[in-house]
Amino acid sequence: MNAVEKSLSSTSSHSSRESVPTPPSGAPAEGRPLDAWLLSKLSAFLGDPSLEFAIRDGARVSPAGTAAARVTFANRATLMAVLTDPAMRFGDAYADGSVTLEGDLVGMLEAVYRAGATTGKPGSFLRRALRRPRANTLAGSRDNIHRHYDIGNQFYSLWLGRTMGYTCAYYPTPQATLDEAQVAKMDHVCRKLRLKPGETVVEAGCGWGTFALHMARNYGVRVRAFNISREQVMYAREHAQREGLAGQVEYVEDDYRNIAGRYDAFVSIGMLEHVGVDNYPDMGGVAHRALGGRGRGLIHTIGRNHPALLQPWIEKRIFPGACPPALSEMMSIFEPWDFSVLDVENLRLHYALTLRQWTENFEAASGKVRDLFDARFVRMWRLYLAGSTAAFTTGKLQLFQVLFSPGQNNDIPWNRADVYAR
Amino acid sequence: MNAVEKSLSSTSSHSSRESVPTPPSGAPAEGRPLDAWLLSKLSAFLGDPSLEFAIRDGARVSPAGTAAARVTFANRATLMAVLTDPAMRFGDAYADGSVTLEGDLVGMLEAVYRAGATTGKPGSFLRRALRRPRANTLAGSRDNIHRHYDIGNQFYSLWLGRTMGYTCAYYPTPQATLDEAQVAKMDHVCRKLRLKPGETVVEAGCGWGTFALHMARNYGVRVRAFNISREQVMYAREHAQREGLAGQVEYVEDDYRNIAGRYDAFVSIGMLEHVGVDNYPDMGGVAHRALGGRGRGLIHTIGRNHPALLQPWIEKRIFPGACPPALSEMMSIFEPWDFSVLDVENLRLHYALTLRQWTENFEAASGKVRDLFDARFVRMWRLYLAGSTAAFTTGKLQLFQVLFSPGQNNDIPWNRADVYAR
Numbered sequence: 001m002n003a004v005e006k007s008l009s010s011t012s013s014h015s016s017r018e019s020v021p022t023p024p025s026g027a028p029a030e031g032r033p034l035d036a037w038l039l040s041k042l043s044a045f046l047g048d049p050s051l052e053f054a055i056r057d058g059a060r061v062s063p064a065g066t067a068a069a070r071v072t073f074a075n076r077a078t079l080m081a082v083l084t085d086p087a088m089r090f091g092d093a094y095a096d097g098s099v100t101l102e103g104d105l106v107g108m109l110e111a112v113y114r115a116g117a118t119t120g121k122p123g124s125f126l127r128r129a130l131r132r133p134r135a136n137t138l139a140g141s142r143d144n145i146h147r148h149y150d151i152g153n154q155f156y157s158l159w160l161g162r163t164m165g166y167t168c169a170y171y172p173t174p175q176a177t178l179d180e181a182q183v184a185k186m187d188h189v190c191r192k193l194r195l196k197p198g199e200t201v202v203e204a205g206c207g208w209g210t211f212a213l214h215m216a217r218n219y220g221v222r223v224r225a226f227n228i229s230r231e232q233v234m235y236a237r238e239h240a241q242r243e244g245l246a247g248q249v250e251y252v253e254d255d256y257r258n259i260a261g262r263y264d265a266f267v268s269i270g271m272l273e274h275v276g277v278d279n280y281p282d283m284g285g286v287a288h289r290a291l292g293g294r295g296r297g298l299i300h301t302i303g304r305n306h307p308a309l310l311q312p313w314i315e316k317r318i319f320p321g322a323c324p325p326a327l328s329e330m331m332s333i334f335e336p337w338d339f340s341v342l343d344v345e346n347l348r349l350h351y352a353l354t355l356r357q358w359t360e361n362f363e364a365a366s367g368k369v370r371d372l373f374d375a376r377f378v379r380m381w382r383l384y385l386a387g388s389t390a391a392f393t394t395g396k397l398q399l400f401q402v403l404f405s406p407g408q409n410n411d412i413p414w415n416r417a418d419v420y421a422r
Numbered sequence: 423m424n425a426v427e428k429s430l431s432s433t434s435s436h437s438s439r440e441s442v443p444t445p446p447s448g449a450p451a452e453g454r455p456l457d458a459w460l461l462s463k464l465s466a467f468l469g470d471p472s473l474e475f476a477i478r479d480g481a482r483v484s485p486a487g488t489a490a491a492r493v494t495f496a497n498r499a500t501l502m503a504v505l506t507d508p509a510m511r512f513g514d515a516y517a518d519g520s521v522t523l524e525g526d527l528v529g530m531l532e533a534v535y536r537a538g539a540t541t542g543k544p545g546s547f548l549r550r551a552l553r554r555p556r557a558n559t560l561a562g563s564r565d566n567i568h569r570h571y572d573i574g575n576q577f578y579s580l581w582l583g584r585t586m587g588y589t590c591a592y593y594p595t596p597q598a599t600l601d602e603a604q605v606a607k608m609d610h611v612c613r614k615l616r617l618k619p620g621e622t623v624v625e626a627g628c629g630w631g632t633f634a635l636h637m638a639r640n641y642g643v644r645v646r647a648f649n650i651s652r653e654q655v656m657y658a659r660e661h662a663q664r665e666g667l668a669g670q671v672e673y674v675e676d677d678y679r680n681i682a683g684r685y686d687a688f689v690s691i692g693m694l695e696h697v698g699v700d701n702y703p704d705m706g707g708v709a710h711r712a713l714g715g716r717g718r719g720l721i722h723t724i725g726r727n728h729p730a731l732l733q734p735w736i737e738k739r740i741f742p743g744a745c746p747p748a749l750s751e752m753m754s755i756f757e758p759w760d761f762s763v764l765d766v767e768n769l770r771l772h773y774a775l776t777l778r779q780w781t782e783n784f785e786a787a788s789g790k791v792r793d794l795f796d797a798r799f800v801r802m803w804r805l806y807l808a809g810s811t812a813a814f815t816t817g818k819l820q821l822f823q824v825l826f827s828p829g830q831n832n833d834i835p836w837n838r839a840d841v842y843a844r
Contacts, residue, residue: 114830171836171837172839173836305756305757305760305763305829306757306758306760307757326757327749327763328750328753328754328757331748331749331750331753332750334727335727335728335729335748335749335750338728339727340727340770340817340820341749341766341768341820341822342767343767343768344766345764345838346762346763346764346765347837348762348834349832349834349836350837393832394830395760395762395829395831398762398763400763407727408536408816408817409817410771410815410817412770412771414593414771415593415594415769415772416767416838416842417594417842419842420838420841420842420843421842
């Protein structure tokens with residue numbers, strides 16, 4: 001396990017590039033007691049993580065032990081703004097550049113998540129009670145998806161690697177490359193689904209279409225793949241044409257709720273996060289109709305150990321409408337339709353590693369990203385990638401693959417040894 | 423899959439031994455229209471399974487197609503009694519001998535379960551609303567467990583095989599013997615738990631203690647095993663002495679709720695069925711305390727595709743207080759304590775095969791069982807074993823193995839390949 005731990009905890013060289021000047025000894029002293037008090041309040045609110053908090057050229061508070069990183073606010077106004085709503089305003093201030101960081105960004109967020117796990121802040125209950133993710137109606141989903149996935153195929157191609165897989169990879173060993181692990185993930189899913197030549201597959205949410213092509217090319221199946229992101233569907237169709245697989249793979253620019261027809265397998269990788277818990281029974285109904293009492297299904301999704309909403313800054317600024325479910329919530333996909341859950345696998349640490357490798361690619365291309373967008377966008381996405389990494393390393397997020405089958409279907413795998421047979 | 427299907431659907435030669443005379447042509451005709459009407463009502467209530475229903479020397483109703491079996495009531499009074507509450511009274515009438523069967527008992531029950539899956543009888547809703555399993559308080563559990571497990575080690579040793587494993591076995595192939603599959607199950611659980619020499623394990627509900635000995639002998643761990651069945655604990659202690667493992671395995675005659683101390687692994691095989699859904703968060707708390715933020719746990723249990731109570735005759739006559747959970751219900755063990763579910767495996771068809779092999783042993787020893795108890799007891803247990811088999815072949819029951827770990831523990835298996843490595 002040492003190699004794993006090491007590869008997960010290796011300090012990223014990119015996130016410490018912002019250096020904060022040491023406060024000069026001649027800074028005005030009169031505001032400092034108030035600032036220090038405010039900084040200590042923030043630290044206490046966060047459960048006193050092992051971080052140093054400071055105002056630029058001003059007050060600072062240090063933790064009891066060694067600080068994992070130093071967080072510096074440009075001025076008291078920024079600190080006050082963050083204090084009113086840390087979960088939301090910290091991200092905005094970081095994106096603006098009015099909060100900077102010395103040390104490892106992932107390490108800093110891990111410290112916050114770990115400290116937060118031991119405090120039950122009443123604010124979070126109120127937030128959960130008042131907050132609802134953006135609705136995922138047919139029109140709402142189209143808008144939500146457009147806002148994330150249609151910001152440019154060129155942008156995503158800078159850091160997702162050759163497969164354009166924008167979901168958790170599967171690392172046979174922690175030493176595998178990102179591309180190797182994305183291909184291994186596709187094979188892992190196909191093997192779990194026991195795809196056989198000549199079978200038909202429907203894919204709900206197909207991203208840039210690589211998995212549909214992979215299934216058609218390597219497992220001899222016919223695929224209908226649904227997606228409401230126009231940019232992704234256009235990319236996928238061109239790719240299928242280029243590969244000579246357009247006769248075997250059909251990309252449909254439509255909502256998963258409009259899936260029609262019967263298939264041997266139903267598969268959905270990284271779409272459930274955008275479905276919304278209220279829509280789970282309906283999504284189960286779509287799979288039930290598509291399989292018609294036989295066949296197999298697999299859903300691959302980010303999840304949680306217990307029900308909770310997505311971190312609010314990420315939900316608002318990066319993934320509108322998204323919500324990773326707890327397994328208890330996921331069961332409302334399967335239980336109303338008498339689906340049998342055959343196999344659940346949790347690949348949490350694989351997602352942490354995937355994110356590490358995306359971050360490396362992203363930072364290597366950050367100059368190009370700045371040219372495509374601006375410096376604020378780079379900081380936003382740096383924070384999003386680091387926050388997601390920290391969420392997986394600290395167990396705030398999980399990655400579930402759930403294999404299922406209609407309840408009366410006895411044509412199911414005898415055990416899982418075949419998935420691991422060489 | 424053919425071998426699997428074949429071994430699951432092979433007709434048992436034992437269950438057709440009760441032969442029903444063909445009704446003589448000279449039977450009184452006046453009561454027949456009413457009897458035939460009552461028989462057709464029963465058939466309709468059951469969703470018109472492909473079965474023939476008859477009164478001895480009297481009326482009979484046949485299904486549209488070929489009948490899988492013929493069910494014969496001794497007289498109208500028996501039929502009327504069954505009609506008032508089929509789920510409960512059928513079992514009692516079968517045990518009394520006032521209902522007999524021509525054909526395969528498992529096949530008959532499969533036909534009833536399959537037909538019932540398509541009918542949503544209002545009676546079952548009312549039953550669910552009014553019925554509660556016998557309470558599993560500390561005293562209630564002791565009484566419930568005593569009523570099933572303390573009826574005699576000699577009786578169980580007649581049909582459970584060499585391992586005395588009274589839970590689902592794991593068949594590497596469907597051709598494995600019962601004993602091979604029980605040993606494979608123990609190894610499968612140990613490999614999932616990644617037991618290492620020198621580690622400590624606590625077992626909640628240890629049956630006749632074989633698994634605790636297996637872990638100690640083959641994986642070099644120290645085990646504390648809890649059980650409230652006195653007969654089983656006495657048997658287990660003698661066995662440990664005989665095997666020279668009494669220093670490594672301690673059997674504690676106490677409730678799982680009284681587990682104290684810290685362990686590297688928490689394991690419970692076939693006890694959750696007796697815990698009661700209301701007690702799941704507390705059971706999670708026991709595991710949480712036992713693991714203290716590290717280690718692994720595994721719960722092996724009969725389950726369901728959706729929440730439902732146990733078949734009432736089995737709950738009343740065989741397993742007082744038992745209730746197999748849906749996965750959504752099981753999550754209330756894990757989610758309140760921030761446990762991560764790492765792996766869920768459904769071994770439904772393995773339990774059907776286990777029950778087939780128990781039934782063969784049971785029927786081969788039925789003369790001895792009759793001598794130990796009486797003919798009524800033999801028929802009760804024959805029905806219980808056949809009903810359970812049919813429940814697993816038709817998907818009314820599932821078998822879940824759930825591997826879990828404290829949420830912040832990163833010392834977890836990288837993937838599952840090691841479980842299947844030779």
